[in-house]
Amino acid sequence: MTRAFEHVVTERLLLRALRETDLEVMYAIHADPETNRYHPGGLSPTPTLDAARARLDLWLGDWAGRGVGYWAVERREAPGVVIGFGGVRHRELEGQQVLNLAYRFTPSAWGAGYATELAREALSLAGTHIPDVPVVAIISVANAPSLRVAERLGMRFDRLIDYEGFPSRVYLSR
Numbered sequence: 630m631t632r633a634f635e636h637v638v639t640e641r642l643l644l645r646a647l648r649e650t651d652l653e654v655m656y657a658i659h660a661d662p663e664t665n666r667y668h669p670g671g672l673s674p675t676p677t678l679d680a681a682r683a684r685l686d687l688w689l690g691d692w693a694g695r696g697v698g699y700w701a702v703e704r705r706e707a708p709g710v711v712i713g714f715g716g717v718r719h720r721e722l723e724g725q726q727v728l729n730l731a732y733r734f735t736p737s738a739w740g741a742g743y744a745t746e747l748a749r750e751a752l753s754l755a756g757t758h759i760p761d762v763p764v765v766a767i768i769s770v771a772n773a774p775s776l777r778v779a780e781r782l783g784m785r786f787d788r789l790i791d792y793e794g795f796p797s798r799v800y801l802s803r
Contacts, residue, residue: 634698635692635696637700639749639750640746641743642705643708644702644716645700646692647688647689648701649689652678652685654711655675655711656675658735659733663736664733697716697758698717699716701713702714702734712737713747714731715747715748716747717730717764722767722799725763727762728762728765730751730752730764732778744774744775744778748778748782752764752784764802765801766778766779766800767790767798768797769795769797769798782802785800786798786800787799
């Protein structure tokens with residue numbers, strides 16, 4: 630396991646491993662209907678605080694077991710205020726081990742390029758420290774902003790899949 634992912638500083642962001650204290654803000658961001666606009670079926674993956682706790686426990690387990698997982702994201706100019714979550718985590722996709730690239734920000738942080746900045750750093754670190762595992766981004770065909778992020782990063786469209794009952798595009802980093 631590498632510690633390279635635990636605390637990362639980019640031009641404008643602080644990306645850090647999750648903590649137990651992130652539960653409330655994780656719930657607030659993931660339960661917000663606006664942040665679920667492109668989630669399959671429009672349903673929140675964390676409709677309750679208990680669901681958020683289960684998701685946080687899963688993500689904390691990624692960090693404990695593999696030394697990599699989704700980050701809590703803060704602005705460098707406002708440390709301590711989480712504006713989103715994202716990065717890469719191990720998962721299985723159609724029988725293959727992959728690193729899933731994801732990002733979700735509070736709507737007040739949308740449009741500032743933070744998803745691209747976070748994703749660029751995640752791809753770089755994954756390529757350096759976990760080069761044997763492909764990085765994928767699974768994006769709803771309706772999510773034009775996230776599709777643009779993947780394309781801006783140079784990820785290539787690989788295939789269309791049914792993801793949780795909805796058509797989604799799979800992009801690969803290499």
